[in-house]
Amino acid sequence: MDKRVYLLTTISFVVGMVELIIGGILDLVAADLGVTIGQAGLLITFFALVFAISGPVLLFLTGKMDRKQITFITLIVFLIGNIVAIFSTTYMLLLISRIISAASGALLVVLCLTLASHISEPAYRGRAIGLVVMGISASIVLGLPIGVSLGHAFGWRSPFVLVAILTILLMTGVFLFFGKVPSQPPLSLKEQLLALNDKKVLFGHFTTFFFMAGHFTLYGYLTPFVKSTMGFDGTWITIVYFVYGAAAVTGGGVGGFSADRFGIKRTLIAVIILLGLCLLLMPQVSLMLFWVVLVVWGVLSWAITPPIQSHLIQLSPETSDIQQSLNNAALHFGIAFGTFIGSLVADGFSVEQNAYVGVIFALFAFGSFLISARKDRSVASR
Numbered sequence: 001m002d003k004r005v006y007l008l009t010t011i012s013f014v015v016g017m018v019e020l021i022i023g024g025i026l027d028l029v030a031a032d033l034g035v036t037i038g039q040a041g042l043l044i045t046f047f048a049l050v051f052a053i054s055g056p057v058l059l060f061l062t063g064k065m066d067r068k069q070i071t072f073i074t075l076i077v078f079l080i081g082n083i084v085a086i087f088s089t090t091y092m093l094l095l096i097s098r099i100i101s102a103a104s105g106a107l108l109v110v111l112c113l114t115l116a117s118h119i120s121e122p123a124y125r126g127r128a129i130g131l132v133v134m135g136i137s138a139s140i141v142l143g144l145p146i147g148v149s150l151g152h153a154f155g156w157r158s159p160f161v162l163v164a165i166l167t168i169l170l171m172t173g174v175f176l177f178f179g180k181v182p183s184q185p186p187l188s189l190k191e192q193l194l195a196l197n198d199k200k201v202l203f204g205h206f207t208t209f210f211f212m213a214g215h216f217t218l219y220g221y222l223t224p225f226v227k228s229t230m231g232f233d234g235t236w237i238t239i240v241y242f243v244y245g246a247a248a249v250t251g252g253g254v255g256g257f258s259a260d261r262f263g264i265k266r267t268l269i270a271v272i273i274l275l276g277l278c279l280l281l282m283p284q285v286s287l288m289l290f291w292v293v294l295v296v297w298g299v300l301s302w303a304i305t306p307p308i309q310s311h312l313i314q315l316s317p318e319t320s321d322i323q324q325s326l327n328n329a330a331l332h333f334g335i336a337f338g339t340f341i342g343s344l345v346a347d348g349f350s351v352e353q354n355a356y357v358g359v360i361f362a363l364f365a366f367g368s369f370l371i372s373a374r375k376d377r378s379v380a381s382r
Helices: 004-024 026-033 037-061 067-086 091-119 122-154 158-177 189-194 199-219 222-229 234-262 264-284 287-303 305-315 317-348 351-372 376-380
Strands: none
Touching: 004 026, 004 037, 004 067, 004 091, 004 122, 004 158, 004 222, 026 037, 026 091, 026 222, 037 091, 037 317, 067 091, 067 158, 091 122, 122 158, 122 234, 199 222, 199 264, 199 305, 199 317, 199 351, 222 234, 222 264, 222 351, 234 264, 234 287, 234 305, 264 287, 264 305, 264 351, 287 305, 305 317, 317 351
16 A cells, blocks of 8 residues: 555544544633633634535645645645644634634545545555544544643643644655645536435435534533533543543444444434433433443444445435535534534533533434435335
8 A cells, every 4th residue: 555645644633633622622722711611612613614614615626736735735724723823812813723724624634535545556545545534533532632631731732732743744744755646626516516406315414414413512512511520630531532532433343334234224323312312311420321421422423424424325326425525514514513502502501401402413313314214225226
């Protein structure tokens, strides 16, 4: 396999770390900048929203540029975004830094996925794409706990210092070792959106949207939640994120195995129902049960991805590539919406109530999937 894939994997790892790190240090950011927990949570909302929109748009706009050149330039912009975060003294300045990082990070992730596919031989293509995706999941297991630990030990800006250093190293790697890669212009945005004409496909994406909204209504505010309900301090919060992340990495494998063994429909129904149960139990479990529910919740967060992607491919095999891109956008729109609603609940009521609002979104995800899967047999027999 082409060694450059490992460089792409590292880029996706760093981007994933930046996207999620704010959730672990919300309380520190809020206290330092004089804002509420809900307002701090909006930093996740805007990042995810910009990320969802920017990926396909910027990839299309830069479709004719040399891939090495655009990757290097985008890394420079990504570096600027994190430097702005390091020197942010106001909430608005930090928000601007998140928008810059989100737009450049979205393009970097899409570039990494497409480049991994283009530079790999057909026999290694799936493995190469899998490694890039693994970079993002690894940022949950390693990057997020490291960032949370640094934030509580040296201040909330310290994780962004680490990201800036890593980005400079990545820029050096791209400049020295990444050869020229021919560009392949993607489909137009209009062609991508036309793939949503099918009602069942549309509600398949709604399933992802509501699932992630329900998940992030609580996960985006996990630090203040466990502080309030469990009384954990900085060290225990780091452990919480590590345990959750380790479970989350297994989720993709569990979801894929279950879809193959028990079927896509049964797997998705089970995953959505179990997510709702985890969110329902979270505010009222004992300390011992908390860790059990946390692990199950972590597995579920990634378990939906393989079966929902397989479901979309079955529904529209001729537009399968586009559907994966659109589903990634639906995922980030869900994160943005969930964290936005979570901010309103946390500020207007209490962070404990975020879990119950998440249950409502899980019900919407369940209903969306039932609509999407209603006539799978007739679709498959066409």
